[in-house]
Amino acid sequence: MNKLRVGYLSLVKGSWINAGLEGQRQDALKALSELGAEIVDCGLLVQTEAQAQEVCCKFEEARVDIIVAHFITFSLGTIVPGMAVRLRKPVIFWSQPEPPMNGGRIAANSLCATNMNAHALWKMGLKYSFVYGNADAAMPELARQLKVIGCLRDLQRMRIGSLGGRVPGFYTSNFNELALREKFGVEVEGITLLELIEVARSIKGDELAGALKQIKGSCQCKVSDEELNKGAALFAAFDKLQKKHRLDAWSVRCWPEFSDIYGIGVCHILGCLTGSGAPAACEGDIYGATAMLMVKALSGSDAFFCDLISFDEKGDTGLFWHCGAAPVSLCKPGCVPQLLKHSIIDGGDKKGIAVEFPLKPGAVTIIRIGETRNGNGYRLLSIGGEGIDTSQMLHGTPLTVRFKRPAAQLVNQLIDSGFEHHYVLCHGDITKEIRHMAGMLDLELIEL
Structure with missing residues (x-):
């Protein structure tokens, strides 16, 4: 820029x-x-x-x-x-x-x-x-x-590619296209799964080899060569469509049909896109992709698209996790990212490619962009915390975060306030920047 x-x-x-x-x-x-x-x-x-x-x-x-x-x-x-x-x-x-x-x-x-x-x-x-x-x-x-x-x-100049729309039943991934354009300036371009997969099937030779090198990176690979080649072709296809449609980020309908049509899950490829500078949100979440663009610009850190899956009242911590789409730049020092069969698709351990590692510790900021209840505006959630040392306690990419207030109180407020279940986490304390942004955009700010 x-x-x-x-x-x-x-x-x-x-x-x-x-x-x-x-x-x-x-x-x-x-x-x-x-x-x-x-x-x-x-x-x-x-x-x-x-x-x-x-x-x-x-x-x-x-x-x-x-x-x-x-x-x-x-x-x-x-x-x-x-x-x-x-x-x-x-x-x-x-x-x-x-x-x-x-x-x-x-x-x-x-x-x-x-x-x-x-x-x-x-x-x-x-x-x-x-x-x-x-x-x-x-x-x-x-x-x-x-x-x-x-x-x-x-x-104001950003364009998000909406690949396939949102996943079924996830009303939390709904968005208002015109309101998004008016408030944030972000434009959304609809792209079909068919277009992506047709381009992926055309990737061969040096182009495939270059993409394969990128998706393997420093990871330990425990999936088949066929799956890796499919993943590389997919990554190259995303890159081609990104250039064709002048995109800055992605929102992807990553299930249910993706792995049935193409043979592998797209999770690790989304992490590779995020790590290469084109943030990619799972499950068709356009506001999630917008938040990923925002935190990348404010923190300089790659964003982690995640769910909050548990909390501990004694330690005032929460566990943020997703199934295998984090960029490897977020891997905890001393750990090696693993490319594995996905732990959930088709019941688990049937199809690649998911990446697994615990995230690195350090100060973090967690945000969520969402619509107000009556749909006439936006609200912005901001949570400051400290990522602490986390083990590979389950498949996927976990990070335990110590909150600045009692965990039960924080979780109850999230539930009572009806926040969407997707969050965007970045490393670094950007809570002041988020506060300033909310003021500039006249967003309802909730700080926890």
Whole structure:
């Protein structure tokens, strides 16, 4: 994806001008330049509406994604609201601590400027957020917020391939296509199982050999060569269709007919797709695929599409698991991923290919995107926790997570609130990013 374009707007008021303000502006630009975004500099200490008008034209021409309104001192209350209305881009208000107070006049009044301007944007229903601190101190939070804005921008361009629709009886995989497009910008392309399988059956030679190398990776293989070749052809076919339909992620009807038609289960191939940068959700879950795209962008970690299958009140833990579609990047250190017959398809141990390993420990965030009960909006679940050392206690890919609140209370709230049974887990604590995203999208946020 292209770099985020950040419009940097340095604001002052004439009655607060002093020789040190340009130095603060340059310090801010230097700090911003290290965040990996493309900085579109306003080029001056903006004092007047006329200057702001010229800057607004510059930002408009550069097609900035967000405005960072840096109140080096107090500023006129008309500049930022006018620019936000014209550009229709979110604003990050940046205020600095007041310089030392030694009995003289107020030196900057930066925080008050944010307070005043935030009121105006709030009244107009425009999106904004806030960071506080001098150049170095403000950067971690500013970087976090820019990451969220980048994720939201990129989601507007994302396309998910819905392969075969959803699995039977899983109302939790239902989705509203137009509402998804309106709220998140994500487009869905319907693709038939027939198209995928016909392409898979055409894969041969070097193309097959290359795909075989990718799906085997560092795994220990305990399935037949025929199953591995079928899996490799399937992976190559997904890749071809991904390019043909310009897809960024997949939602796959992985049962009941898939293994009957093609001869193997698709589980490990979905994990390979996720690990190669195209998140793949099981059981036709479009919102699950959307959440996988989201957490990948925010955490940098491959996502784990999973169920919560048990909990322990004594340890305040829950066991997250799925049957064999996790990317091998999530394997616990010291363990070797195993390619096996699937433990459930046709009663178990009849057809490959599933991957098995316990997931690596560490801080995790678990989310779920779902519709509100009346269907007129979306809600976003966010659970923070710590993945702890987990054994291969059952077939599939398990991870035990220690919650930050009593496990029974958390599970009861999930059930009472009617959440869907699919969750998306990533490594890393992105709960602040999820909170910010919910605010930017006007989602109902539930934090557990």
